[in-house]
Amino acid sequence: MPVFSPVEIAKTQVEGVQDYARLAWRSISNLFGHPRYFADTVMQADLIGVGSLPIVVLTGFFTGAVLALQTSNTLEQFGSLSLTGQLVSFSMVRELGPVLTGLMVAGRNASGMASELGSMKVTEQIDAMRAMGVDPTKKLVTPRVIACTVMLFFLSIISDLVGLAGGWTIAFFMLGLDSNQYWTTAYQSLKFGDVFMGLSKPVVFGFLIASIGCFYGLSAKGGTQGVGRATTQAMVAASVLIVVSDLFITKLLMGLIPS
Amino acid sequence: MANVEAIEKAQPAAPAADNRVLCFENVSIAFEEPVLKGVSFELHSGKSKILLGAAGTGKTLILKLALGLLKPDSGRIIVLNDEISSMREEDLYEVRRNVGMVFQESALFDSLTVEENVAYRLIEETGKITDEIHEKVLEVLRFVELEKTWPLSPAELSGGMRRRVAIARAIITQPEVLLYDSPTGGLDPVTSNTIIELVVKQRDVYKTSSLLVTHRLQDAFTMASHYFDRDQNKMVPVPPGKTLDVHTTFVILRDGHIIFEGTATELLRSTDPYIREYLS
Numbered sequence: 001m002p003v004f005s006p007v008e009i010a011k012t013q014v015e016g017v018q019d020y021a022r023l024a025w026r027s028i029s030n031l032f033g034h035p036r037y038f039a040d041t042v043m044q045a046d047l048i049g050v051g052s053l054p055i056v057v058l059t060g061f062f063t064g065a066v067l068a069l070q071t072s073n074t075l076e077q078f079g080s081l082s083l084t085g086q087l088v089s090f091s092m093v094r095e096l097g098p099v100l101t102g103l104m105v106a107g108r109n110a111s112g113m114a115s116e117l118g119s120m121k122v123t124e125q126i127d128a129m130r131a132m133g134v135d136p137t138k139k140l141v142t143p144r145v146i147a148c149t150v151m152l153f154f155l156s157i158i159s160d161l162v163g164l165a166g167g168w169t170i171a172f173f174m175l176g177l178d179s180n181q182y183w184t185t186a187y188q189s190l191k192f193g194d195v196f197m198g199l200s201k202p203v204v205f206g207f208l209i210a211s212i213g214c215f216y217g218l219s220a221k222g223g224t225q226g227v228g229r230a231t232t233q234a235m236v237a238a239s240v241l242i243v244v245s246d247l248f249i250t251k252l253l254m255g256l257i258p259s
Numbered sequence: 260m261a262n263v264e265a266i267e268k269a270q271p272a273a274p275a276a277d278n279r280v281l282c283f284e285n286v287s288i289a290f291e292e293p294v295l296k297g298v299s300f301e302l303h304s305g306k307s308k309i310l311l312g313a314a315g316t317g318k319t320l321i322l323k324l325a326l327g328l329l330k331p332d333s334g335r336i337i338v339l340n341d342e343i344s345s346m347r348e349e350d351l352y353e354v355r356r357n358v359g360m361v362f363q364e365s366a367l368f369d370s371l372t373v374e375e376n377v378a379y380r381l382i383e384e385t386g387k388i389t390d391e392i393h394e395k396v397l398e399v400l401r402f403v404e405l406e407k408t409w410p411l412s413p414a415e416l417s418g419g420m421r422r423r424v425a426i427a428r429a430i431i432t433q434p435e436v437l438l439y440d441s442p443t444g445g446l447d448p449v450t451s452n453t454i455i456e457l458v459v460k461q462r463d464v465y466k467t468s469s470l471l472v473t474h475r476l477q478d479a480f481t482m483a484s485h486y487f488d489r490d491q492n493k494m495v496p497v498p499p500g501k502t503l504d505v506h507t508t509f510v511i512l513r514d515g516h517i518i519f520e521g522t523a524t525e526l527l528r529s530t531d532p533y534i535r536e537y538l539s
Contacts, residue, residue: 120368128366130272131326132380132428135349191364 016219017120023141023218024211030135032140043144048109048144049151053158055104060159063096064088064166084177085186088167093190093198097160099246102205105152106238110213113144114234117217118227128220136218145210151210152206153199160198193257205242212238268467278304279337280436280468281325287515294320296515297334302436304467305506307458309479309536312512318472319363321512322438324359325470327351339435356380359429360438364423367413367428373400374409377428391421399427403457419450430467437461439471443478455481456494462506463487470535476538482505483523511537 030036067088075081117140120126129136164186171177216234220226282301283493288295294317302308309319324336327343336344341354367376374388374396381392388396400406408514413421422442432486439458441449455478457520461467473479481494486505488495497503509526511519511534517532519526529535 039386041521124364124366125368127323127328128360128362128368130328130352131355131358131360131362132383133352134379135352156349158261 005066019219020211020215022246023137023215024207026137027141027211027214027259029144030138032148032204033130033138035138037139037143040139041147044143045151048105048148051103052108052151052155055108056155056159057162058099059100059104060092060162061169062168062252063100064092064163064168065170066166067091067163068097068167068170069174070168081175081177082181082219084167084171085164085184086116086189088164088171089186089189090194090227092160092163092167094194095198095246095250098156098201098205099242101152101159102158102209102242103239105148105155105206106209106242107235109148110209110216110238111231113210113213114217114220115227115231117214118220118230121218121220122223122227129159141214141218144214148210149203149206152202152209156198156202183226193253196257197250197253199203200253201246204245204249208241208245211239212241265521280304280339281470282335282337283321283324284335284337286324287335288317288320288324288329288331293515294374295324295331298515298517299334300510300520301515302468304435304468304472307462307469307471307482307507309482309507309509310470310472310512311474311476311479311509314474317515318511318512319440322360322440322470322472325436325438326355326358356432357434358436359432359434361422361425361429361440361442363440363444365413365418365425367421367424369413371412371426372409373405373411373413373416376413376424377409377431379428380432382400386419395426395431399431400424402430402460403427404453419446419453422446422450422454423457426454426461430461430465433465433467435468437467437469439469439473441472441474442471443475448477451475451478452481456480456487459485459494460487464489479509480523483509 007191067085071087072081072084075087117126120129123189126136129139156242167186168179168182172179213234216230216237220230221230275362279301279347283298283300285319286295286298287293292509300308310321312318320329324331325338326345326462327336327338327348331344334344335342338354339357343351343354346354367373369381371379374393375382377396377399378388378392381395382388385392395523396407396409400409403426405420405423407422407425409414413424415426427444442458446454458469458471462469462482471479471482483505485494485496486503487493509519509521510517511526513533518528518531526534527538
């Protein structure tokens with residue numbers, strides 16, 4: 001018997017993708033059936049949305065600030081320091097706001113979901129739930145997926161805003177730019193396509209974070225070590241998929257809505 | 260060792276053919292190695308079956324198959340007239356509502372209180388704990404003699420208390436079939452006896468059909484030689500000279516097959532060398 005079988009490994013990977021696709025589909029299709037766990041969804045929205053607010057605000061603010069600081073040198077060389085607001089606004093709304101918020105929420109919540117559901121799996125609580133006639137995908141997965149998708153949308157908006165405020169702090173206090181000029185260029189330079197792109201990404205990222213966190217949690221096996229492994233894998237997979245899907249969404253939307 | 264005389268007096272009546280609540284027909288399942296190979300047996304209404312066998316022979320697997328938590332590779336499993344082996348997961352939830360299960364490690368939801376755990380199925384239907392549900396919870400907790408624990412969390416309970424709460428959770432909706440997975444595993448003899456008394460009480464008071472997995476022969480024979488006396492409100496041995504139906508039979512698994520199925524008396528009289536060694 002071979003120690004290393006590429007066929008077996010490939011089969012396992014394909015099965016994994018198939019199981020994930022099935023879970024992701026059920027997390028959405030459950031919305032059209034009963035029961036719906038509204039209270040659980042609100043509770044998850046609080047945990048994910050309000051709970052992630054501090055890290056999202058901090059990340060957004062300092063990213064906007066460092067963006068203004070880093071680009072000021074280059075802009076000054078071309079005598080375009082006044083475009084700082086536009087640059088920060090473009091970068092935050094189209095790209096950095098959604099991606100960094102997604103990565104922060106993935107780090108905090110994909111791992112949290114995987115460890116919570118993984119612990120329930122290895123202590124037979126998931127089986128107990130099924131044994132009592134309750135569908136774990138309806139009770140546990142769908143509320144998390146919906147809450148994460150909706151909350152990441154709003155968290156990204158907050159991140160964009162505080163990012164712009166961070167850029168303004170640097171522009172006003174260190175670069176000596178006029179406040180009115182900064183906010184006017186930041187606001188006027190944004191077009192529908194930029195905002196649409198910035199608000200589409202968090203919807204996809206939120207879905208990926210929660211569905212991947214739940215998938216790894218529900219697939220956990222092998223006691224506490226298995227839960228630890230599932231937690232790490234969930235965070236890594238969610239983060240990588242955010243970055244990869246970001247490229248494809250950007251390319252797709254640039255084609256659909258030209259600037 | 261078991262009270263042989265009491266066991267011989269405690270004979271199960273012959274089951275009627277049409278009142279089966281659980282049926283395994285030629286069920287096989289394999290993981291890396293075959294675990295069950297063509298297992299067939301029936302459980303009739305109001306009867307109890309005790310599954311015995313060495314570790315790894317597939318006893319817990321049978322309970323999980325009976326609940327539809329796992330699918331067999333071949334064979335049919337019928338629970339309460341539904342062939343669950345061919346049902347979709349979404350359709351199984353309805354069948355499972357009529358079956359209660361007590362898991363080996365209790366499997367209580369650690370983020371919920373004892374009351375929320377016990378009332379879990381009822382809360383699913385109503386969405387909240389009503390006064391009626393609270394009363395029902397207290398009633399089943401009284402049955403397992405843990406009435407005062409309702410506001411506590413599972414972490415505040417001992418292992419034996421958690422098993423009793425798990426029993427309360429399983430019986431709150433009075434299911435037609437109860438599955439017990441080593442309910443006394445890892446417990447001291449006194450606590451084990453308390454648990455077995457609850458199992459016997461459920462069997463004799465509510466006439467619930469049950470399938471029980473255990474490693475403790477003493478518990479199995481206690482079930483086969485005792486009944487629950489409502490007047491004394493406790494489990495008592497079948498009196499000498501009296502024949503009483505205790506509705507309990509035994510199944511022994513070995514190497515994926517059922518090597519014995521019958522009453523306690525037949526088990527004690529078996530000449531099979533493996534069974535003799537197992538009982539010794």
